[in-house]
Amino acid sequence: MNFKHKYFFLFPGLFVLIGILIFPIIFVVRLSLSGWNSYNPGLDYIGLENYIRLFTDDPRFWESFFRLSFLSVTTVILQYVIGFALAHMVWKDIKFKRFFRVLFLVPMMTTPVIMTVIWRTFFHESLGPVNDLLSVFGVAPKWLTDPVIAKFTVIIVEVWQWTPFMFLLLLAGLLSLPKEPFLAAAIDGASPVRKFIYVTFPLMAPISIGAIIIRLIEASKIMDTVYVLTSGGPGTSTETSSFYIFIKGLREFQMGYAASMSFTYLIIMIISLTIIAKVLTKVLLKE
């Protein structure tokens, strides 16, 4: 019997895949080889000119990339540590367990832009409540106007917003762990710390790697928090790659150049996240 007609059933899915995944990437690559901008609309062909400009004459892109690396790695580590602690807490039988499980998820359910506007109001240095409270202790940090502190303000908001996501994944992981190793550890008289180090953490390694990689992918696209909180300032101290690409593409309308940055960024992210995943797997799953 000829089953070749079965391939026809694959076409709808294939069309969708081409339409929403393959076509945009191909279009971005084509756009990156054009000089499309506000005064020269259209897909002309300028070869690798945009890429040459990016690699030889745009230190701001690379600065924003290294800043992004710092921000995303720091936020994801903090989210992992806090998320794991919270998940571990409500994994056990504590009072109001259900209430806390829902409560910890609330930040993730709020709209990032709206919440960032609220955080910006909190951190407003002359009108916000944070410095008002801290003035009791005689301190008034420049949350949004000091180049160093502003980075940590962005980190605080990101950690607050996205720790629940980490919490959710890790809690799901904890709830799916087999009971036997814990029973064995209890029989052996292992202390809670030893139980965590030698049983819980190793068993959670696969899900931890997944959670960290997912969050790293998301954190590397950080845009709305920076846009609302600092606009990349003071100076360029909180400017990230995605925000810089946004400025070049949609503010300055350098579509061709922004496309070349996007594609370069995509390649870098694929390579670096693959390496990170391999390293994490090697370190956490060594046994």
Added chain:
Amino acid sequence: MKTCLTAIISSLMIFSPMAYADKWSDQFPHIKATGDIPGDCSYEKMSKKNYKGKTLKINTHAIPVMGEPTALHAEQFEKLTGAKVEVTHTPAGDLYSKAMVPFQAGQAPYDVVFGFSNFINDWKRYLAPVPKKYMNSPEMKDVTKSHMGVSSWDGTMYQYPVDGDRHYLKYRKDVIDNPEMQKKYKADTGNELRVPKTWKEYAQMAKYFNDWDWDGDGEKEYGSAEVMKKDDLMFAAFFSRSVAYAKNPRTPGGFFFDLETMKPNINNPGFVEALTDWVEATKYVPPGGTNFGLGDEIGSFGGGQTLFSFSWDDAFIAAMQDDSPIKNKVGAAPLPGADKVWNRVSNSWENQYNQAPYIVWGWAVGVAKKSKVKDMAFDYLCFFSNGANHQADLAIGRFGVNPFKNSDFDPNIYINSMGWDPEIANSYTQTLLDMEKSNNRVFPLRVPGVFEFTSAVATGTSKALAGQLSPQEALDEVAKEWEAIVSRVGKKAVQDAYAVGVKMEDNKL
């Protein structure tokens, strides 16, 4: 009997506009202060149009600034003409791209697009010129020469005037004009306390009145509120500070570039001096002031937090609204000048007083060339800015509608309908009027790819404000970027476009 009848008929004729006013203001309370004002696009005239079954699509700014009057006048227009008007609200930063993307794709999802007047060069090829019918209307004849220039490109009007913008100084009159404060300031500094004539004086006073409770309200006040947040119109604030040092009336031929060579002037000593002043200003703004956008500036000065402010009208109007704690305690004056001005031809400072108004870009609106309802679109815009709507809009600070008609410079408008102190109303209108009359004005940069140029200025100046670079290094970086942009866009294209602006600045248009 005949005399009596004539008197009645005469009275009816004389007061007929008033009769219309009553009729329309009952139905549309927005214009209750004036009633309908006769004109080509008055309520009366619009009510005779029939656009039933037609739809007008508008993209405008978010509510309230410009978004609120757009929606309000759209609703009124619907009631009067039977048209259906769909209004889309868009954040300021996305107005350009939201129209530009479909424009470039050959589409016209919006018939009417709001934006800023400095979009004109990039947008003009996609916009329909304002038809003669409207150009010859009495309302249009009332628009000031400078705002006719801002809305037009080389004599052709592409943007329908709905707003007029310029930067000027706002100050706390209750402090600057206070004899006790003047005495104290003199005793402490040896200088006169007066409306600052130079940016150096501005800085001295702002520093002196920084970080203490000088109005006795129990809270600290500060020197100055300015737009310093990166990418939030800060480049316009920087140009306001630069004009005094870098716009020399004796060296025509370009403020931003040397028109002949297209070499950027942005890193010449005039601009560097202005940026040095601005870096110094970070010491006398409220806490967090270096992250102030326009909204923060309006709230800060309008809320009575600072002695000075400069930029668009909004902070002044906010301060003069009924709910303001400093209503009738503020004054308007020209932007401060400088005791020296850079001569880019002789490459030296001229030690003489210089002041230059900055006719900054403001809200602008055009009709898409590909719109299928252009007549209705222009009628809507004409209605938007008719006499009654315009006067009512001027009184509401959050609307962002500012004077752009010669008749707007009548102080009685502000005294009678807004309750302003006559002295303040006079100083406000006189300040604006003097800017119109000045021969040393700077107009916004309106060249292809304008956003690339202004974005470079925002990045460079913000690095200087954050201490990442010195003023000279920051502006050298901007100049280098400007040269690269000119080279990318094409020197001839930028030069030709810039020549139009230079003509206005050199009073040749």
